[in-house]
Amino acid sequence: MSTVLERLDHLPRRNLTVLALKGIGSLVPGGWQNLTSADALIAEVMGTDDPQLISQVRQRADTLSRARHEGYGRALSLYDAVNRSQKAAGGLRVLANIGGALPLVKNLTNLTPTSDSLQAVDLSLKVAAEMLAFTQVNGLPGDSFADFAAALNEYGGEARVRMAALVCFDALLPLGDQALERLDGLLGSVGRGELKQLPAYGAMASLIPGRGDEAHLNFLRQGVSHWLGWAGGFVQGLGLTGQKAVKALESTIGPWQGGFEQLATFLDAFTDTYQHTGVQAVARRLVERAAAEI
Amino acid sequence: MSRILRWGLGLLLAAGLVLGAFLLLPFQSWLPGGTVGGISTGKVVNGTAFNRLFPSPQPGETLVFTQEKRGFSEARLKRASSTKALLAISDTITAPEARSKFSASQEQVKGWPLVEQGPQASALLVEDRFQVKVIAQGVGLDAEQRHELLGDFDLQGLAALNPEHRAGRRAAKALPASRSQPVSLAPQPAPERADDAVSPVMEPAA
Numbered sequence: 001m002s003t004v005l006e007r008l009d010h011l012p013r014r015n016l017t018v019l020a021l022k023g024i025g026s027l028v029p030g031g032w033q034n035l036t037s038a039d040a041l042i043a044e045v046m047g048t049d050d051p052q053l054i055s056q057v058r059q060r061a062d063t064l065s066r067a068r069h070e071g072y073g074r075a076l077s078l079y080d081a082v083n084r085s086q087k088a089a090g091g092l093r094v095l096a097n098i099g100g101a102l103p104l105v106k107n108l109t110n111l112t113p114t115s116d117s118l119q120a121v122d123l124s125l126k127v128a129a130e131m132l133a134f135t136q137v138n139g140l141p142g143d144s145f146a147d148f149a150a151a152l153n154e155y156g157g158e159a160r161v162r163m164a165a166l167v168c169f170d171a172l173l174p175l176g177d178q179a180l181e182r183l184d185g186l187l188g189s190v191g192r193g194e195l196k197q198l199p200a201y202g203a204m205a206s207l208i209p210g211r212g213d214e215a216h217l218n219f220l221r222q223g224v225s226h227w228l229g230w231a232g233g234f235v236q237g238l239g240l241t242g243q244k245a246v247k248a249l250e251s252t253i254g255p256w257q258g259g260f261e262q263l264a265t266f267l268d269a270f271t272d273t274y275q276h277t278g279v280q281a282v283a284r285r286l287v288e289r290a291a292a293e294i
Numbered sequence: 295m296s297r298i299l300r301w302g303l304g305l306l307l308a309a310g311l312v313l314g315a316f317l318l319l320p321f322q323s324w325l326p327g328g329t330v331g332g333i334s335t336g337k338v339v340n341g342t343a344f345n346r347l348f349p350s351p352q353p354g355e356t357l358v359f360t361q362e363k364r365g366f367s368e369a370r371l372k373r374a375s376s377t378k379a380l381l382a383i384s385d386t387i388t389a390p391e392a393r394s395k396f397s398a399s400q401e402q403v404k405g406w407p408l409v410e411q412g413p414q415a416s417a418l419l420v421e422d423r424f425q426v427k428v429i430a431q432g433v434g435l436d437a438e439q440r441h442e443l444l445g446d447f448d449l450q451g452l453a454a455l456n457p458e459h460r461a462g463r464r465a466a467k468a469l470p471a472s473r474s475q476p477v478s479l480a481p482q483p484a485p486e487r488a489d490d491a492v493s494p495v496m497e498p499a500a
Contacts, residue, residue, distance in 0.1 A: 045380075047414030047430065060389065068328030069335060070363060141359035141367075143345050154358045154370065289361055291415070292368055292382030292427045293389050 004065040004072050005038040005058060008283040012036075016253070017271040023252035024165045024245065024273075027238060032161040035280050038287070045284075045291050053294075061290035071136030072286055078129045078136070078204060079278035085200030089122065090268025116175060118194055120186035123170045124220040125200050126274065127227045130166075132207050133278065137285050152230075162277040164238065167231055168245035169273065173264035177241050180232055187221050195220075330365075330388040337387060339424075339455055341367035344383040349446030357381075371443075380429040381443065383452065392425055403445050416440040420449055421456040 002010075011034075012018060018034050025032025035041055042057045043049050065072040134155060141151040171179035175186075192213040195201050201216075208216045234240075242260050249263070250256055256263055267273070329335055344367035351357045354373060361368040365385035371378045386392045396419040399407035406418050415429040416437065426447050428440045435443070 045429065045431075046412050048412030050412050053412050064330060066328075067330040070330060138360060139341065139362040141362040141369075143342070147345075147359050150356075150358050151360055154360060285361060288380055289363075289366060289368060289382075291429055292380065293366065293384045293386075293425070294392055294411070 003062045004076060004279065004283050004286050005061050007076065007279050008036065008038050008041070011276060011279060017273055017276050019252040020169075020249060020267060020271050021161065021165060021273055021276065023249040024168055025161045026251060027168075027240065027244060027248050028160045028164050030160070035283075038283065041283060041287050042291065045287050056294045057287065057290045060294050061286050064290060064293075065286060072282055074207070075133040075136040075282050076279065078133045078207065079275045079282075081203030082126055082129045082200045083272050083275040085125075085198055085203070086122070086268050086274065087272075088199055089118075090265055090270070093265045094269045116182075117186050117190050118197065119170070119174045120183055121190050121194055121198060121220070122200075123166075123175075123183070124187055124224045125198060125204065126166060126170060128208060128220050128223045129200075129204060131223055131227075132204070133282070137282055159277070159281055160234075162274075162281065163231070163234060164240065165273045165277065167235060167240060168242075169264060169267050171231075172235075172240060172242045172245055173260045173267075176260075180228055180235060183224060183228060184221075187224060190217065192217070331390075333388050335364045338365035339385045339387075339457070340364055341383075343455055344452070347383065347448040347451050348381060349443060349448075377431045379431055379435055379440070379443065380427075381447075382425075382427045382429075383447070384425050384427070386419070386423060386425050393419060393422065403441055404449050406449060408441065408444070410437065416444060418444045418447075418449075421453045423456050423458075424452050426452070 013034065013036055021032055021034070038058060038061075039054055042054045042061075046053055046057065048054075064070050068074070134152070138151065138155070140148060142148050171183070175182060195213055195217060205216060208219055210216055210219050246256060246260065246263060258266075341362040341364060345359065345362065348357060348367075348369055351371065355378070356372045357369050358372060359367070359369045365388055366382065367384075368380060368382040371381055384392075395409050395411075395417075396407040399409050399419075401408040403418055406420050408416060408418050410416055414431075415427060417428075418426040420426060426444055426449070428435070428443045430436075430440060
């Protein structure tokens with residue numbers, strides 16, 4: 001199994017995922033840097049190019065990411081699970097869209113509806129994955145709840161582009177500008193059947209606290225309702241809307257003729273934004289730790 | 295062939311296969327363990343114990359804890375929204391190689407050996423066990439400010455966390471005289487250091 005830093009080194013430098021993130025990054029102050037070199041990251045954290053120090057930090061980071069108890073690998077497998085599920089669902093929907101144009105297989109389109117509630121569960125799984133990954137990577141920092149909230153806020157600030165991509169691609173585009181307001185209601189109507197339909201759930205179920213699908217659904221609802229408070233302020237602060245997101249994406253990907261929902265489907269099927277930024281976020285925290293431990 | 299011989303050969307083959315699989319295939323990742331450096335987590339001091347030892351921030355600054363694991367705790371020192379430095383305490387039991395750099399140390403802070411790692415990072419080794427580190431970020435802090443920050447940690451509290459220390463040897467803790475001194479930044483002559491501070495620290499470990 002490759003370590004976190006190896007995966008960082010193998011991230012694509014230029015593809016659709018990178019372009020989509022660059023587009024969304026233009027909506028966020030500070031923009032987005034595509035970090036794909038572990039050595040550059042270490043040099044940035046340590047403030048030096050000394051090859052000996054860099055190789056020491058790298059060695060320590062590899063040791064830490066190989067130790068399963070430390071959770072760095074587990075965080076990455078969470079991101080991978082969510083990404084696989086997103087691609088599978090997106091691919092089905094793309095097929096359905098193409099199928100819809102051919103008269104003979106038109107009926108097939110009815111088989112794979114991207115119902116709003118399914119999209120809502122998908123989003124809630126991503127939010128839950130984000131929270132679980134946070135605790136896997138960072139533990140529970142601080143001694144009090146206020147400390148923990150501050151740590152989450154700090155993380156949110158660092159992961160602004162990542163969160164903007166999550167909000168745009170998985171909420172505003174597929175569910176409309178009122179997505180965050182609607183989310184609670186949508187999740188309320190979700191049953192166990194819909195949860196089971198998502199492949200990511202199967203991969204994540206063992207990591208979600210609580211026993212049984214009902215308890216997991218409750219965890220997802222609670223997680224999302226916490227996240228909504230933060231995301232609402234985030235969306236308002238940046239003035240994010242579906243229209244704005246499409247414009248930002250058009251600036252890097254090219255003109256888009258279809259609807260918002262189709263764009264969301266297309267991005268789901270052909271980009272790995274969640275995994276890409278996930279590897280970068282985990283790598284940064286890992287390097288910060290390794291630098292302190294050498 | 296007799297029945298017993300057939301069974302014996304079969305069992306031998308099976309045992310050989312299982313043994314070979316464990317030796318040659320990468321089964322390690324399936325086995326229990328997976329801790330850093332193969333040291334059980336019970337022996338590592340938990341990061342929760344480190345949190346209260348961090349320096350309290352100056353007015354206008356905030357301290358945001360970012361990571362807490364077994365044997366590690368890290369916080370960011372922030373002024374307004376920019377990060378000035380990363381502050382961390384780690385238990386070197388999982389990283390014994392980190393201790394070796396202190397043997398060449400020329401400087402001390404509150405009696406503990408100090409080393410510089412590159413232009414931005416300073417590290418202190420407490421009780422030959424815990425590493426305290428300040429890594430400046432951006433144009434954060436110069437060396438002197440970093441040393442001052444290192445001195446602001448509750449080093450005495452940190453030294454008391456050493457399990458070897460707690461086990462006994464409390465009477466032998468003659469060292470604190472040097473700890474209560476103000477931050478000493480000037481390099482001290484090597485022989486004096488050896489008599490004065492370092493050897494009593496080394497004693498409990500030896």
